[in-house]
Amino acid sequence: MTRVQTNTDYRLSQLDELEAESIHIFREVAAELEKPVLMFSGGKDSIVMLRLAEKAFHPARIPFPVLQVDTGYDFPEVLACRDSWVDRLGVRLIVASVEQAIADGVVVDDGKTTRNRLQIGTLLNAIEENAFTAAFGGGRRDEEKARAKERVYSHRDEFGQWDPKNQRPELWSLYNGRLHEGEHMRVFPLSNWTELDIWDYIAREGIEIPSIYFSHQRRVFERDGMLLSESEFNPLRDGETVTERTVRFRTVGDLTLTGCVESSAGTLQEIVEEVAASRITERGATRGDDRFSEAAMEDRKKEGYF
Amino acid sequence: MDLLRFATAGSVDDGKSTLIGRLLLDSKSIFEDQLEAVEATSKTRGYDYTDLALLTDGLRSEREQGITIDVAYRYFATPRRKFIIADTPGHVQYTRNMVTGASTADLGLVLVDARQGLTEQSRRHAVILSLLRVPHLVLAVNKMDLVDYDEATYEKIRQEFENFTQRLNVPDLAVIPLSALKGDNVVTRSEAMPWYEGSSLMHHLENVHIASDRDLRDVRFPVQYVVRPKSDEHHDYRGYAGQVASGVMRPGDEVMVLPSGLTSKIAGIDLYDQELDAAYPPMSVVVRLEDDLDVSRGDMICRVKNAPDAGQDIDAMVCWMTREPLRPRQKLAIKHTTRLARTMVKDIQYRLDINTLHRDQETQELGLNEIGRVTLRTTQQVFTDPYEQNRVTGSFILIDEATGVTVGAGMIN
Ligand SMILES: Nc1nc2c(ncn2[C@@H]2O[C@H](COP(=O)(O)OP(=O)(O)O)[C@@H](O)[C@H]2O)c(=O)[nH]1
Numbered sequence: 001m002t003r004v005q006t007n008t009d010y011r012l013s014q015l016d017e018l019e020a021e022s023i024h025i026f027r028e029v030a031a032e033l034e035k036p037v038l039m040f041s042g043g044k045d046s047i048v049m050l051r052l053a054e055k056a057f058h059p060a061r062i063p064f065p066v067l068q069v070d071t072g073y074d075f076p077e078v079l080a081c082r083d084s085w086v087d088r089l090g091v092r093l094i095v096a097s098v099e100q101a102i103a104d105g106v107v108v109d110d111g112k113t114t115r116n117r118l119q120i121g122t123l124l125n126a127i128e129e130n131a132f133t134a135a136f137g138g139g140r141r142d143e144e145k146a147r148a149k150e151r152v153y154s155h156r157d158e159f160g161q162w163d164p165k166n167q168r169p170e171l172w173s174l175y176n177g178r179l180h181e182g183e184h185m186r187v188f189p190l191s192n193w194t195e196l197d198i199w200d201y202i203a204r205e206g207i208e209i210p211s212i213y214f215s216h217q218r219r220v221f222e223r224d225g226m227l228l229s230e231s232e233f234n235p236l237r238d239g240e241t242v243t244e245r246t247v248r249f250r251t252v253g254d255l256t257l258t259g260c261v262e263s264s265a266g267t268l269q270e271i272v273e274e275v276a277a278s279r280i281t282e283r284g285a286t287r288g289d290d291r292f293s294e295a296a297m298e299d300r301k302k303e304g305y306f
Numbered sequence: 307m308d309l310l311r312f313a314t315a316g317s318v319d320d321g322k323s324t325l326i327g328r329l330l331l332d333s334k335s336i337f338e339d340q341l342e343a344v345e346a347t348s349k350t351r352g353y354d355y356t357d358l359a360l361l362t363d364g365l366r367s368e369r370e371q372g373i374t375i376d377v378a379y380r381y382f383a384t385p386r387r388k389f390i391i392a393d394t395p396g397h398v399q400y401t402r403n404m405v406t407g408a409s410t411a412d413l414g415l416v417l418v419d420a421r422q423g424l425t426e427q428s429r430r431h432a433v434i435l436s437l438l439r440v441p442h443l444v445l446a447v448n449k450m451d452l453v454d455y456d457e458a459t460y461e462k463i464r465q466e467f468e469n470f471t472q473r474l475n476v477p478d479l480a481v482i483p484l485s486a487l488k489g490d491n492v493v494t495r496s497e498a499m500p501w502y503e504g505s506s507l508m509h510h511l512e513n514v515h516i517a518s519d520r521d522l523r524d525v526r527f528p529v530q531y532v533v534r535p536k537s538d539e540h541h542d543y544r545g546y547a548g549q550v551a552s553g554v555m556r557p558g559d560e561v562m563v564l565p566s567g568l569t570s571k572i573a574g575i576d577l578y579d580q581e582l583d584a585a586y587p588p589m590s591v592v593v594r595l596e597d598d599l600d601v602s603r604g605d606m607i608c609r610v611k612n613a614p615d616a617g618q619d620i621d622a623m624v625c626w627m628t629r630e631p632l633r634p635r636q637k638l639a640i641k642h643t644t645r646l647a648r649t650m651v652k653d654i655q656y657r658l659d660i661n662t663l664h665r666d667q668e669t670q671e672l673g674l675n676e677i678g679r680v681t682l683r684t685t686q687q688v689f690t691d692p693y694e695q696n697r698v699t700g701s702f703i704l705i706d707e708a709t710g711v712t713v714g715a716g717m718i719n
Contacts, residue, residue: 002579002580002581003580003581003583004580004581004582004583005583006582006583006584006585006586009517010517010520010522010554010584010586011308011517012308012309012588012589013307013308014307014308014309014387014388016589017308017309017588018309019590020549020589020590021588021590023549023590024530024549024590027530027531027547027548027590028644030531031530031531031603031644032646055577055578056547056590057531057547058533058576058578058579058592059533059537059539059540059543060533060534060535060536060537060540060543061535061537141379141380141381142380142381148378148379148380149376149377149378149379164376167376168711168712169402169403169405169406169627169712169715170406170712171405171406171409171410171701171703171712171715172409172410172697172698172701172703173410173549173698174641174642174701174702174703176641176703176705176710176711176712178639178705178710178711179710180710191379192379192381194381194383196383197388278337
């Protein structure tokens with residue numbers, strides 16, 4: 001242990017206050033809900049969640065497993081980072097595979113539905129099979145308009161659906177974790193964090209994130225205004241050509257849908273500066289699945305999206 | 307950089323969404339793609355100008371009805387502070403949403419339309435903010451451009467509001483004339499209102515002093531979770547995790563644990579791999595004690611000579627949040643700090659008319675969105691302080707045991 005002196009004026013920085021709030025949420029869930037699980041996408045938000053969970057229970061282990069939905073189209077760098085975190089923390093990893101869910105007939109791949117959407121069914125099935133009563137998600141309210149009204153404890157009915165018109169009031173830091181048989185709670189410990197807070201925190205804590213967040217050389221092609229990675233899962237269409245560029249990813253997900261941006265930000269400090277100066281939301285820039293309609297996110301959330 | 311949470315309230319069309327849109331825009335918290343989407347929508351709808359209000363419209367049903375009906379949280383930051391806005395709907399039928407938004411706020415922002423002056427709604431907003439003990443209040447007199455930036459109009463509203471708030475518990479009030487649409491006094495002082503000597507809204511938000519709003523004297527540490535690693539390395543480790551509600555705790559301090567009343571000394575305060583010299587609100591830490599006491603979730607750690615009230619009777623202002631009314635003898639679950647118990651309604655003393663402050667003592671029940679003074683009896687002891695002294699140990703929620711829904715919010719007298 002290192003001995004540290006706290007601020008003599010008894011004030012917390014905003015990052016410390018956000019951290020304290022998130023740790024409180026993790027402990028509250030672990031104390032009141034029977035079988036929680038942490039949904040891990042491999043992205044920076046879920047890594048920050050893991051870090052906060054690690055702090056919440058230290059020196060004990062995190063008292064719940066980590067669930068990852070494997071789309072089959074995940075970046076290998078992301079899986080490597082996941083494994084390194086899971087090893088260090090000694091938490092149990094559960095992988096729910098979309099491929100397997102398709103094979104089992106849990107979800108239907110009609111060739112038109114994106115992997116991101118097939119994740120929903122796969123995820124709900126994994127929650128049901130394992131009888132999880134609470135699933136931590138890395139969603140932030142600053143990400144998207146539909147999220148701005150979502151509670152920290154977001155109640156899901158027995159079909160995993162969210163009813164935006166009928167949310168439980170959430171006052172002070174008094175969270176209500178009551179559930180009926182078959183229902184579960186989505187819990188968002190990062191609700192009040194912004195994208196910049198996440199980066200500031202990663203830089204402050206010096207924690208490991210997937211290498212694709214940093215600037216690197218990559219063979220990419222342009223589609224629908226996005227830069228996608230060359231890959232066997234991304235067959236080129238007519239007129240598309242591959243070039244090598246200096247890029248980084250602002251979000252990680254299904255590699256057939258997640259675009260990168262041209263960037264030379266190779267260190268956390270450079271990323272923080274780039275994000276602070278950036279004028280486009282991370283979703284707007286790089287997530288194909290949010291662009292179909294203005295209300296796309298809201299629709300998917302009702303169905304049980306993260 | 308610190309954090310300021312504020313709640314906004316205004317009647318429909320007072321310009322709340324426009325004001326929030328402008329704060330986000332002028333602090334560069336709006337991204338190009340968001341702005342483009344809003345510009346496009348404004349064009350399709352045939353508006354003459356970009357409707358900044360669209361930036362904050364959330365759920366689809368609300369977009370259709372064109373009003374805000376639930377609390378929405380927004381974020382922006384300036385080099386001085388990070389801000390969290392709880393944007394709450396103004397209508398009387400959404401009182402519960404406003405109570406929700408105000409519960410965590412350091413500051414409440416009430417909007418009025420300068421042409422209309424104070425309305426019943428604005429008075430009600432001020433009452434709710436004062437009931438929830440939001441320590442700082444701002445009245446934004448909006449649409450000054452539509453009254454030719456007239457000083458007399460502003461003065462009349464200011465005086466009326468100050469008179470009214472004298473009857474309430476409002477420690478700090480600022481009244482700011484502005485135009486959300488034109489930007490006057492939002493970020494920079496307006497040249498159109500040289501008679502106004504106060505600061506712009508943004509300047510006020512950035513500088514309002516919130517550090518002394520916290521209670522650093524009365525130690526209250528609700529035990530949330532017991533940390534027992536059960537590993538070889540930390541074989542004997544036993545710590546009590548929680549968030550400091552108030553007071554400053556230090557290693558070596560003599561403390562008492564409720565309900566047992568047993569005393570011990572703080573052996574150490576841990577935050578991850580750090581041992582701290584002090585813990586204060588709202589830090590989440592783990593406290594270790596020198597003696598091996600039986601402490602569990604729901605217990606309260608305090609100082610020996612400075613303890614909260616312990617008992618099973620609660621006298622509180624309750625805001626009722628569901629359609630089925632609250633009635634005497636009703637049984638509910640109660641969550642107070644980290645303690646869950648059952649409770650029965652003993653009496654409804656009066657219903658507060660939040661427009662007139664009149665106390666209706668004849669009432670037999672509290673309906674949806676009504677606020678009243680209620681006495682409760684709990685199955686277990688709870689460790690409380692008056693809400694006006696401590697917003698953590700003075701607050702609770704009521705839960706319907708059949709549906710699991712949060713149906714009431716209480717502030718202890
Ligand atoms: N002239 C003028 N119009 C304003 C001002 N603020 C808002 N408005 C207009 O008032 C109307 C209602 O504003 P909106 O922000 O939607 O109100 P809300 O219902 O309180 O969110 C819109 O047409 C705005 O453009 C202002 O300061 N001056």
